[in-house]
Amino acid sequence: ATVPVAAAWFTKGMLDELASPHPAWSGLAGIVGGLLAAGLIGAMQPQLSQYVQEDLGRKASLVAQDRLYRAVNRFQGLRRFEDPDFLDRLRMAQQTGQDTPNQIILTALSLVRTSITMVGFFGMLLVVGPQMAWIVVLGAVPTFVGEVRLARRRVQTTLDITGLERREMFYAQLLGDVAAAKEIRLFNLGDHLRQRMNRDRRSINGLHRRMDRWTLLTQGGLAVLAAGIAAAGLFWAVRSAVTGTLTVGDVSIFVAAVATVQTSLGTLATGLAAGHQHLLIFERYLEVVGAAPDLPLVESPQPLPPLREAIVLRDVWFRYSDDHPWILRGVDLTIAKGRAVALVGVNGAGKSTLVKLLGRFYDPTRGSILWDGIDIRNVPVEALRERLSGIFQDFMHYDLTVRDNIAFGDLAAARDEHAVTRAAERAGIHQTLAGLPSGYDTMLTRLFADDTNHAGVVLSGGQWQRVALARALVRDGRDLLILDEPSSGLDAEAEYQMHHRLREHRAGQTSLLISHRLGAVRDADAIVVLDDGVVVEQGDHDALLAADGHYARLFTMQAEGYATAGAGR
Numbered sequence: 001a002t003v004p005v006a007a008a009w010f011t012k013g014m015l016d017e018l019a020s021p022h023p024a025w026s027g028l029a030g031i032v033g034g035l036l037a038a039g040l041i042g043a044m045q046p047q048l049s050q051y052v053q054e055d056l057g058r059k060a061s062l063v064a065q066d067r068l069y070r071a072v073n074r075f076q077g078l079r080r081f082e083d084p085d086f087l088d089r090l091r092m093a094q095q096t097g098q099d100t101p102n103q104i105i106l107t108a109l110s111l112v113r114t115s116i117t118m119v120g121f122f123g124m125l126l127v128v129g130p131q132m133a134w135i136v137v138l139g140a141v142p143t144f145v146g147e148v149r150l151a152r153r154r155v156q157t158t159l160d161i162t163g164l165e166r167r168e169m170f171y172a173q174l175l176g177d178v179a180a181a182k183e184i185r186l187f188n189l190g191d192h193l194r195q196r197m198n199r200d201r202r203s204i205n206g207l208h209r210r211m212d213r214w215t216l217l218t219q220g221g222l223a224v225l226a227a228g229i230a231a232a233g234l235f236w237a238v239r240s241a242v243t244g245t246l247t248v249g250d251v252s253i254f255v256a257a258v259a260t261v262q263t264s265l266g267t268l269a270t271g272l273a274a275g276h277q278h279l280l281i282f283e284r285y286l287e288v289v290g291a292a293p294d295l296p297l298v299e300s301p302q303p304l305p306p307l308r309e310a311i312v313l314r315d316v317w318f319r320y321s322d323d324h325p326w327i328l329r330g331v332d333l334t335i336a337k338g339r340a341v342a343l344v345g346v347n348g349a350g351k352s353t354l355v356k357l358l359g360r361f362y363d364p365t366r367g368s369i370l371w372d373g374i375d376i377r378n379v380p381v382e383a384l385r386e387r388l389s390g391i392f393q394d395f396m397h398y399d400l401t402v403r404d405n406i407a408f409g410d411l412a413a414a415r416d417e418h419a420v421t422r423a424a425e426r427a428g429i430h431q432t433l434a435g436l437p438s439g440y441d442t443m444l445t446r447l448f449a450d451d452t453n454h455a456g457v458v459l460s461g462g463q464w465q466r467v468a469l470a471r472a473l474v475r476d477g478r479d480l481l482i483l484d485e486p487s488s489g490l491d492a493e494a495e496y497q498m499h500h501r502l503r504e505h506r507a508g509q510t511s512l513l514i515s516h517r518l519g520a521v522r523d524a525d526a527i528v529v530l531d532d533g534v535v536v537e538q539g540d541h542d543a544l545l546a547a548d549g550h551y552a553r554l555f556t557m558q559a560e561g562y563a564t565a566g567a568g569r
């Protein structure tokens with residue numbers, strides 16, 4: 001920062017010495033040496049700064065990203081992930097986490113550097129022409145005001161485009177996604193989706209253009225103002241030199257000082273405005289990182305002992321938000337320890353919703369879920385989930401190896417190599433997985449190659465379902481096993497085998513099984529029929545058939561379907 005000031009001072013000294021009647025060689029040599037040193041330092045400094053800044057930037061962005069995703073992992077419920085506002089903020093936080101810390105550091109450093117240079121030149125201006133010094137400073141006031149207003153508008157523009165960008169990214173990902181590729185081609189959606197993506201981009205560009213126009217107008221006006229002040233200063237300096245009040249060296253330093261003080265004040269104003277803008281945007285990052293827990297925390301949580309008696313849903317009412325309809329309407333249900341409970345009902349009856357409440361991904365809107373009498377809201381959510389295992393209807397396909405896909409069920413248990421293969425055996429998929437090109441190290445995706453550069457494989461829907469089941473089973477010995485449609489993708493024989501295995505596995509285990517195939521649930525200890533958010537029947541298979549209600553009707557319909565299909569063959 002001091003280099004330009006020194007260089008200008010040496011230049012003034014050199015010009016004054018040269019303009020004197022008897023220039024002294026000894027004095028000139030020292031001045032030229034000083035100029036040379038300033039030039040050398042000035043030449044090397046940008047590269048060095050660049051190196052240090054890049055390194056600092058990488059470190060800062062790693063820290064910021066780590067903190068952001070730690071915060072995201074702390075959200076234990078699902079509500080935040082279903083809130084478009086929050087997702088916009090998360091997207092901004094992802095972007096700002098990458099760049100903004102570095103930009104804030106760079107802006108701060110540049111402000112310090114510019115201030116030092118400016119103070120140096122301002123001092124010189126005070127020496128040469130104090131009135132002009134103050135005019136230059138006053139001339140910078142509009143620049144400050146204009147730049148800060150621009151910064152605020154820039155923040156607003158960034159906020160306005162985040163939602164649009166998120167949707168544009170959704171279309172872009174869709175167009176490159178292998179899972180979507182089939183439908184997009186079958187239904188010839190490619191051009192339509194591309195146009196929608198372009199429409200979002202045009203809107204984003206429009207907002208950017210509006211911002212650029214404001215910038216152009218503001219900064220253009222400010223540049224005209226600065227040029228006017230500089231011209232007036234030059235006029236005054238030249239006139240003073242003619243009348244002999246200023247030396248040639250004074251004029252040179254005056255010109256350099258006016259230009260530098262003006263540029264520095266402009267840079268300072270832009271820097272402050274940019275810092276202001278970065279901090280306003282960084283606030284979004286801090287909002288996400290510092291967001292309160294999404295599930296209410298109790299002051300003194302209770303420990304959750306192993307299940308001894310039963311999990312009881314007591315008058316549970318639930319809706320996804322105040323704007324949504326009631327999904328569960330006063331559900332009373334008991335899952336006794338060691339019993340296999342089956343939950344059946346038509347599409348949209350609320351079965352998966354009930355599972356999500358059991359895992360405390362949401363809290364009931366009214367009523368409670370009791371674990372041996374302890375409200376699950378009063379225990380740490382991690383402790384509750386430690387006691388659960390299961391397979392969701394919309395389970396994950398991780399684009400990773402077979403081993404990862406199973407081990408993710410229980411990372412600690414899966415350190416034992418045999419635990420993974422045992423779970424796969426129990427899910428009836430071990431032979432298939434062992435026969436893959438790299439066995440359990442085969443990638444279950446074509447998106448990435450494995451470490452040995454082997455291409456991955458694609459499993460069938462039913463095979464994936466078994467892998468997901470193995471993931472649930474590797475998590476052994478939990479108090480409640482939840483199986484939400486574990487066999488919907490299997491062929492009849494595989495389904496029969498899976499349920500046979502599951503029956504063995506579930507014997508003596510507390511489990512909740514959801515299935516549309518009523519043959520699969522007939523030997524459950526209790527079958528609960530959910531209809532439109534209400535438990536309409538419960539009992540074992542024989543009792544429910546005898547009752548001749550919902551279950552009997554559904555069961556007879558399915559049985560007749562099979563019989564008709566059999567007769568038709």
Ligand SMILES: Nc1ncnc2c1ncn2[C@@H]1O[C@H](COP(=O)(O)OP(=O)(O)OP(=O)(O)O)[C@@H](O)[C@H]1O
Pocket residue numbers: 082320324327345346347348349350351352353354393
């Ligand atoms: N995250 C959500 N936000 C808003 N509504 C939801 C959400 N998830 C489910 N719903 C609604 O809740 C209702 C019950 O859905 P749920 O998935 O619990 O039914 P289900 O009985 O499991 O159905 P299926 O047999 O089709 O799997 C549906 O009307 C659905 O639209």
